Amino acid sequence: MNLPNMKEAKIRTNNKVEHINLENNIPNSFEGKKYFLRTYGCQMNVHDSEQIRKYLEEFGFTVTEELTEADIVVLNTCAIRENAHDKVFGFLGRCKHLKREKPELIIAIGGCMSQEESVANEIKTKHSYVDIVFGTHNIHELPNMILEANKKLNINVYSYEGNVYENVKYSRDSKITAWVNIMYGCDKFCTYCIVPFTRGKQRSRKMENILDEVRELKALGYQEVTLLGQNVNAYGKDLDESYDFSTLLENVAKIGIPRVRFVTSHPWDFTDEMISLIAKYENIMPYVHLPLQSGSDRILKLMGRRYTKKEYLTLFNKIKEKIPNVAVTTDIIVGFPNETEEDFLETLDIVNKCRYDSAFTFIYSPREGTPASKIKDEITYSEKESRLQRLNEVINKYSLENNYKYVGKIEKVLLLGKSEKDNSKLYGYTETMKLVNVITNKDNIGKIIAVKITDAKSFSLDGKAI
Ligand code: SF4
Numbered sequence: 328m329n330l331p332n333m334k335e336a337k338i339r340t341n342n343k344v345e346h347i348n349l350e351n352n353i354p355n356s357f358e359g360k361k362y363f364l365r366t367y368g369c370q371m372n373v374h375d376s377e378q379i380r381k382y383l384e385e386f387g388f389t390v391t392e393e394l395t396e397a398d399i400v401v402l403n404t405c406a407i408r409e410n411a412h413d414k415v416f417g418f419l420g421r422c423k424h425l426k427r428e429k430p431e432l433i434i435a436i437g438g439c440m441s442q443e444e445s446v447a448n449e450i451k452t453k454h455s456y457v458d459i460v461f462g463t464h465n466i467h468e469l470p471n472m473i474l475e476a477n478k479k480l481n482i483n484v485y486s487y488e489g490n491v492y493e494n495v496k497y498s499r500d501s502k503i504t505a506w507v508n509i510m511y512g513c514d515k516f517c518t519y520c521i522v523p524f525t526r527g528k529q530r531s532r533k534m535e536n537i538l539d540e541v542r543e544l545k546a547l548g549y550q551e552v553t554l555l556g557q558n559v560n561a562y563g564k565d566l567d568e569s570y571d572f573s574t575l576l577e578n579v580a581k582i583g584i585p586r587v588r589f590v591t592s593h594p595w596d597f598t599d600e601m602i603s604l605i606a607k608y609e610n611i612m613p614y615v616h617l618p619l620q621s622g623s624d625r626i627l628k629l630m631g632r633r634y635t636k637k638e639y640l641t642l643f644n645k646i647k648e649k650i651p652n653v654a655v656t657t658d659i660i661v662g663f664p665n666e667t668e669e670d671f672l673e674t675l676d677i678v679n680k681c682r683y684d685s686a687f688t689f690i691y692s693p694r695e696g697t698p699a700s701k702i703k704d705e706i707t708y709s710e711k712e713s714r715l716q717r718l719n720e721v722i723n724k725y726s727l728e729n730n731y732k733y734v735g736k737i738e739k740v741l742l743l744g745k746s747e748k749d750n751s752k753l754y755g756y757t758e759t760m761k762l763v764n765v766i767t768n769k770d771n772i773g774k775i776i777a778v779k780i781t782d783a784k785s786f787s788l789d790g791k792a793i
Contacts (some may be wrong), residue, residue, distance in 0.1 A: 343564070344530045345490045349655065351385070353470050358387035363397035367414065368405025371526075372438055374506040374555055375466060376403045377497040379437070382470050384498050395425060399433040404440035406521045415440060416454075422703050423456050432607065433476045435459035437466065439525035440497070445695065447482050463511075463526050464489030489527040493536045498664055503556070503743055503773045504551040504586075505544050509537050509575065513557035514565070515593060517620075518631045518698040518760050519663065519691060522557055529558070529565045534575050541582050550741055550775060551586035554579065559589045573600040580608040585775060586741060586758070587611045593644055595633040606650045613650050614760040617643065618658040622677035625668035630699070643681050647745040652761035654684040654729070661718055662691045662711030662777045664702035671714050675721060682725040686761070690715050723785045730783035733761065739791060740778040742771050757788075767792035 361465055362383045366376040380390075391397055394437050400422050405411045417435070426432045434457045440446050441460045450457050458476040461469050462484035472481050489511060499505055512527040513520075541552055554576070556562060561573040572589075580587050587610050594617055605611045617639075624635045632641075646653060659674060678686075690711045693700035742755035746764045753765050753772060764787060765778050771792065778790035 346533060347490050347492055349467055349468075349492050349496075350468070350494070351382075351496060353382060353385040354474075355385070355387040356474070358400070359516060360388050360398035361391040361396050362388040363391055363394050363400045364403070365401070365418065365437070366403045367411055368403075368439065368507060369405060370553075370555060371508075371557065372403050372405055374497075374508060375438070375463070377499050377506070378466055378495055379403060379469060380637060381496045381498040382473075386470070386473065394421060397425075397432065400425075401435045401437065404436060404438035406443060406525050406694065407692075408602075408689075408693070412446070413469045416449075416752070418453060419457070420498065420606065423557060426456050431477065433458050433473065435469070435472070436475075437461040437469070439463055439521065440523040442484055443521075443695070445618060447484055451482065452481065459749060460484060467492055467495070482732070489530060491530045491532055493532065501743070502547075503549065503741070504553070505549050506555045506734070507537060507540055507544070507552050508532065508556065509554045510556040510560060510562050514561070515558060515595075515633075518629065518702075519660065519694070521694040521697055524696055526557065529561060531563050531566050533566070533703035534563075534568070534570055534578065537575065538578055538582065541579050541584060545582055545584045548773075549584060550773065551588065552584055554587070554589040554764065555711070557591065558593045558596065560592045560598070560601060571598075572596075573598060573604055576601065576604055576611065577608070580604070580611050583610070585610055588614065588760075590616050592616060593618070593633075594639055597642055598647075599645070602646055602649045605653070607758070612758045612760070613653040613672060614647055614656075616656050616658075617646070619674075620660050621663060621670065621683075623666070624673075626666055626670050626673075629702075630660075630663060636673060638774045640677065640680060652759065654761070655681065655762070657681070657683050657686045658684055659688045659718065659722075659771075660691050661688065661714040662706055662708075663705070664691070664699060664704035665695075666691075666706060670716075675718065678718070678721050678725070680770035682729065683722065683759075684729045685726045688715060688718055727783065727785045730761065730785065730788055733757075733780040733788055734783050736780050737777050738763070738780055738788075738790070739775050740765060740790065741775045742773065744768070744772055745769070762787040763790045765790045765792060 341736050404415050422434050440463045459472045460482040463775050510531040512529045513523050514529040516523050560572045622636050738757045740755040742753045746752040747753040777793050779793045780790045782789040
């Protein structure tokens with residue numbers, strides 16, 4: 328394999344980001360062996376797992392869903408919530424038991440959690456049966472680490488900010504929709520968020536490389552690409568180039584893949600040009616995920632979110648006004664340290680004004696090392712739970728109300744597979760990202776078809792192919 332030398336990589340300067348083309352040449356040395364891969368967390372991790380899976384499959388491993396059958400177990404972890412730690416270490420207990428019966432089993436842990444120094448130390452001192460700990464910055468080194476596994480615990484987590492790797496190969500989950508990573512890390516440093524620490528500072532890929540990847544996906548028949556990053560609309564700001572996210576989005580749309588999406592956006596970086604592009608191009612989907620986090624100016628300031636309630640509402644209204652039939656979803660955190668009832672009512676107020684299509688709602692979870700985790704919090708957990716419940720009732724009311732507006736309409740739905748709830752139906756998504764369970768012929772998987780919406784629930788629609 329042509330990889331950067333590990334020792335050299337570790338002492339490289341913190342500031343200079345290099346764009347490195349990967350040339351992988353993985354020996355087929357595990358033919359007949361099985362891998363078990365578990366992914367925790369966000370879309371970024373799901374996409375990273377597609378890269379991990381590609382390496383494992385090139386080695387000759389085949390997938391198993393049965394832990395006891397595995398010859399290698401890879402856990403791709405998440406650090407966003409506090410309970411993620413307990414989940415991963417609980418699962419590791421099962422792996423330890425298995426390794427007693429099968430000493431040649433390789434156990435590897437990667438992802439955001441392994442970037443935390445305390446976790447690496449905990450593994451070193453209490454879980455030395457683990458073979459490999461790799462970070463988010465060096466997934467490409469996993470093959471070398473696997474080849475050297477079972478000699479001693481190999482922890483290789485870069486503490487520096489990481490580079491940009493191009494020509495990464497993936498074993499993608501789907502042959503219909505694909506994630507396309509456009510950047511790594513984040514520079515926003517919201518005070519509650521661990522991401523800038525676990526994934527490093529923002530590093531954008533070069534636009535031509537991204538466009539090549541999208542062209543390749545189009546040639547393979549993909550119907551949808553989602554441009555992926557922690558804060559996609561800040562794309563390019565770290566590059567010494569004249570282009571930005573709007574330039575990239577327009578160029579991707581021009582390639583002509585039927586559906587283009589992007590996630591996630593920060594309201595602070597959302598430009599008028601982006602709004603015009605979504606309105607102009609039929610293949611840029613009318614769906615925007617616009618994280619709010621809180622409706623209180625006091626809390627937004629403590630969170631370091633860089634916008635006020637008024638500025639958020641102005642942006643929201645502009646998006647609604649300029650993009651026909653757009654759906655907007657959001658993220659909201661309740662119970663940020665010392666959030667008062669008045670602060671919470673400000674959040675409810677903005678939710679009542681925006682009437683979101685749906686929202687991911689969370690109770691604030693302190694992450695060690697972040698500024699917010701140092702704030703002494705006087706609010707009880709039961710109060711936070713009660714606020715979450717009150718918030719969810721309002722969110723669900725508007726989700727249902729918005730979904731009912733679709734009943735009787737004809738929507739274009741991209742069908743992805745059999746519905747989990749009812750195997751006689753297929754499931755897919757409207758342009759506005761509404762989940763639809765559709766009565767139709769199973770030959771339609773992978774196609775965009777016209778569907779008449781017959782019923783609505785809070786989290787999905789029912790429909791019939793026409
Ligand atoms: S924008 Fe804020 S919340 Fe989002 S990844 Fe960056 S620091 Fe975290």
